[in-house]
Amino acid sequence: MSAEPLSPEEPGDRDRPAAVQRPARRLTPVRTVPPPPTTPIVLPGRHTAPEQAPDPAPGPAAEVPATPEAHAARRVRETWDEVEPQIDELACWFAALLFSLAPEVRALFPARVTEPARRLLRSIVLPMTTVDRPDALRAHVEPLVREHRALGLRAEQYEAIGVALIGAMRRFAGEHWDAPTEHAWVRAFSLAAGPMEQAVRAAADPAVAEGTVVGHRRLSWDLAVLHVAPDVPVPHRAGQYLTVEIPQRPRMWRPLSPATAPRPDGLLEFHVRAVEGGWVSRAMVAHAATGDRWRLGPPAGRLGLDPHGTRDVLMVAGGTGGAPVLALCEDMARWPRPRPCTVFLGGRVPEDLTVLDRLQALAAEHPWLALAAVCEDDPLNERTLPGTLPDAVVRSGDWSGHDVLLSGSPAMIRATASALLVDGVPLDHIRYDPFAE
Numbered sequence: 052m053s054a055e056p057l058s059p060e061e062p063g064d065r066d067r068p069a070a071v072q073r074p075a076r077r078l079t080p081v082r083t084v085p086p087p088p089t090t091p092i093v094l095p096g097r098h099t100a101p102e103q104a105p106d107p108a109p110g111p112a113a114e115v116p117a118t119p120e121a122h123a124a125r126r127v128r129e130t131w132d133e134v135e136p137q138i139d140e141l142a143c144w145f146a147a148l149l150f151s152l153a154p155e156v157r158a159l160f161p162a163r164v165t166e167p168a169r170r171l172l173r174s175i176v177l178p179m180t181t182v183d184r185p186d187a188l189r190a191h192v193e194p195l196v197r198e199h200r201a202l203g204l205r206a207e208q209y210e211a212i213g214v215a216l217i218g219a220m221r222r223f224a225g226e227h228w229d230a231p232t233e234h235a236w237v238r239a240f241s242l243a244a245g246p247m248e249q250a251v252r253a254a255a256d257p258a259v260a261e262g263t264v265v266g267h268r269r270l271s272w273d274l275a276v277l278h279v280a281p282d283v284p285v286p287h288r289a290g291q292y293l294t295v296e297i298p299q300r301p302r303m304w305r306p307l308s309p310a311t312a313p314r315p316d317g318l319l320e321f322h323v324r325a326v327e328g329g330w331v332s333r334a335m336v337a338h339a340a341t342g343d344r345w346r347l348g349p350p351a352g353r354l355g356l357d358p359h360g361t362r363d364v365l366m367v368a369g370g371t372g373g374a375p376v377l378a379l380c381e382d383m384a385r386w387p388r389p390r391p392c393t394v395f396l397g398g399r400v401p402e403d404l405t406v407l408d409r410l411q412a413l414a415a416e417h418p419w420l421a422l423a424a425v426c427e428d429d430p431l432n433e434r435t436l437p438g439t440l441p442d443a444v445v446r447s448g449d450w451s452g453h454d455v456l457l458s459g460s461p462a463m464i465r466a467t468a469s470a471l472l473v474d475g476v477p478l479d480h481i482r483y484d485p486f487a488e
């Protein structure tokens with residue numbers, strides 16, 4: 052067992068959710084290994100996935116999904132919806148069970164485990180909800196494997212992750228958990244984690260690169276622009292994000308999108324806002340300094356554009372979410388035939404529009420690019436549209452024939468995607484990265 056004590060936000064034993072009841076004490080990790088799932092976890096690389104549940108979901112025959120995979124995915128989604136409101140407590144229990152099964156995993160987490168455990172939990176459950184759709188599953192697995200490798204997870208630890216996941220779910224799902232549900236979860240985990248385990252086992256390239264902070268410019272008390280020179284260029288595409296770890300906050304990885312298209316010298320520019328309660332973003336804005344060594348996880352993310360796409364493009368970016376949009380526009384400016392593109396860049400106040408000048412310069416030079424700035428609180432400025440981003444976007448045109456990229460806070464992405472869907476934009480035209488809150 053790791054000597055490092057768990058933080059007060061973690062559970063202390065199997066019967067007492069200490070995160071809720073005893074927040075002030077430092078606690079020791081769970082020492083009881085949870086009972087294994089009634090259906091054994093079998094990762095397809097080594098065995099075959101379990102067969103269909105012996106007792107399929109009750110309900111009208113028409114609602115029973117056609118395949119065992121669809122049944123498992125649906126059952127996972129339904130149970131997850133029930134437990135998600137308790138995600139923090141669930142994540143603490145999951146972490147404590149995982150550390151009791153695989154003590155070496157503790158060293159991969161910071162002292163306060165809730166947030167990274169929540170991330171790991173979601174990164175396992177999300178692909179489990181798509182085991183009936185091989186393309187969607189593959190699309191989830193590839194970036195997650197990179198993130199798991201950057202975290203330091205090893206292939207042989209996936210089984211412990213599965214047992215801890217089922218153990219935590221068994222505890223928190225209450226009346227929504229029964230033998231068929233457990234079977235469905237085990238099946239979905241086996242189908243989702245199998246390819247992850249195999250990919251982690253097969254990976255030969257280094258999971259993490261390193262770079263040096265060569266510039267730190269503070270734009271305001273909560274905003275900064277940082278430049279990082281990687282030791283060797285990180286092979287990313289415009290619009291992708293990297294997970295990064297900074298020396299001030301070891302083992303607390305965060306996604307960060309470069310604000311420039313890939314450059315020959317590999318230099319990376321990041322725009323960071325210190326969010327309330329954000330340990331890492333605050334440290335990046337207030338304490339990062341030139342000379343710091345950052346660790347850079349592999350690139351990932353769904354924001355990107357096909358040069359051969361035929362639809363016009365709409366990009367909507369909120370605050371520092373403008374960074375990948377600037378990178379994409381810079382990249383498109385190098386294409387022989389850029390796609391007609393409209394960018395809405397929003398901020399609460401004008402100072403939030405950190406990439407506005409550079410986008411304006413691009414728009415002045417390139418007729419394929421149109422730009423609108425939106426400010427919630429900028430009453431005297433006639434150059435910006437008033438209101439929130441979704442309102443301004445929907446008011447300004449019919450986007451149903453466009454490819455749409457969204458970049459910003461989860462709340463802004465949710466609100467903008469909903470407004471566009473209601474306005475007739477098909478779901479499969481809309482792309483964003485699912486950064487959880």
Ligand SMILES: NC(=O)C1=CN([C@@H]2O[C@H](COP(=O)(O)OP(=O)(O)OC[C@H]3O[C@@H](n4cnc5c(N)ncnc54)[C@H](O)[C@@H]3O)[C@@H](O)[C@H]2O)C=CC1
Pocket residue numbers: 292307308324354368369370371372373374375396397398399403425426427438439440441457458459460461462463466467484486
């Ligand atoms: N690849 C990506 O998707 C990236 C996402 N981000 C995320 O973008 C966010 C940026 O945060 P800030 O700079 O503080 O900007 P912010 O959250 O203050 O957002 C500014 C803009 O978003 C709109 N907005 C925010 N919440 C909204 C809501 N609930 N409904 C409608 N509109 C809303 C505002 O009207 C404003 O135009 C962070 O959460 C960061 O993690 C940052 C970089 C890249």
